[in-house]
Amino acid sequence: MTPSITLHHLNVSRSDRIFWLLEELKLPYNVQVHFRLPTRSAPPSLHAIAPLGRAPALLLDDELLTESAYIIHTLLSLPEVQDAAKKGEIDVQVENTKDDLFWSHFSEGSMMNLFQAGAIVGATGQGWTQGGLVKGLSDEEKKGIEKYSGWVVNAYLKPQQQSTIDLAEGFLAKGNKWFSGTDKPGESDFMFFFIINSLLGGTRKDAGYNIGPALRKWYETVMARPAAQKALQRLKDEEEKAKSKI
Numbered sequence: 551m552t553p554s555i556t557l558h559h560l561n562v563s564r565s566d567r568i569f570w571l572l573e574e575l576k577l578p579y580n581v582q583v584h585f586r587l588p589t590r591s592a593p594p595s596l597h598a599i600a601p602l603g604r605a606p607a608l609l610l611d612d613e614l615l616t617e618s619a620y621i622i623h624t625l626l627s628l629p630e631v632q633d634a635a636k637k638g639e640i641d642v643q644v645e646n647t648k649d650d651l652f653w654s655h656f657s658e659g660s661m662m663n664l665f666q667a668g669a670i671v672g673a674t675g676q677g678w679t680q681g682g683l684v685k686g687l688s689d690e691e692k693k694g695i696e697k698y699s700g701w702v703v704n705a706y707l708k709p710q711q712q713s714t715i716d717l718a719e720g721f722l723a724k725g726n727k728w729f730s731g732t733d734k735p736g737e738s739d740f741m742f743f744f745i746i747n748s749l750l751g752g753t754r755k756d757a758g759y760n761i762g763p764a765l766r767k768w769y770e771t772v773m774a775r776p777a778a779q780k781a782l783q784r785l786k787d788e789e790e791k792a793k794s795k796i
């Protein structure tokens with residue numbers, strides 16, 4: 551029996567990974583949109599659903615799943631998904647390969663770790679100096695904060711972030727079409743979608759990272775897939791529908 555699925559989506563978040571996967575798996579799903587607060591944090595509505603108030607969160611029948619890699623792994627393991635793969639009805643690597651496991655952990659544990667740190671320091675630095683997050687700072691203090699947060703983001707974190715991009719580029723450049731190491735996208739490919747989409751098509755597009763030809767080709771291959779196109783369209787439509795109700 552097809553499970554009932556509700557994806558809790560936060561705007562500009564890792565839940566784009568799950569939209570793409572659900573479209574590839576041809577599973578019907580509902581979407582509940584949560585909009586970030588002006589501080590960029592998740593709103594109370596998401597905290598009411600997920601223990602850490604983070605997205606993505608997914609309700610699978612009565613079970614709440616969090617952590618995108620776990621959500622992806624669980625969906626790929628559903629008996630109906632495994633059956634569909636056996637019958638050739640879906641073009642997805644449903645069994646984890648060694649490469650899949652490595653790159654899935656890498657994408658969140660090493661790569662997003664650094665990008666998340668950069669986003670937090672950048673946004674809170676600005677919140678202190680321009681957003682009134684802390685009142686009564688002197689110009690001298692603001693300059694100090696700007697200098698420190700600029701150094702953390704650009705001199706300390708950026709070269710490390712670039713090294714993670716380069717490592718991923720090196721794997722694909724060896725002739726691998728997908729991070730799964732097979733001829734189909736697997737768990738790790740869905741995991742990479744968030745950061746590569748943000749670096750090539752989203753908020754980090756003009757942030758000065760060097761993205762090599764193999765990663766660009768991977769992204770083009772993803773974006774040429776009807777499921778990825780449907781996913782991004784559904785994400786946009788759901789956000790617009792939810793906005794119109796505010």
Ligand SMILES: N[C@@H](CCC(=O)N[C@@H](CS)C(=O)NCC(=O)O)C(=O)O
Nearest residue numbers: 563564591592603604605606617618
């Ligand atoms: N490791 C988690 C990370 C989840 C996470 O940090 N999500 C961000 C959005 S990309 C979030 O919900 N942020 C809201 C907040 O920090 O308040 C996963 O892969 O699902």
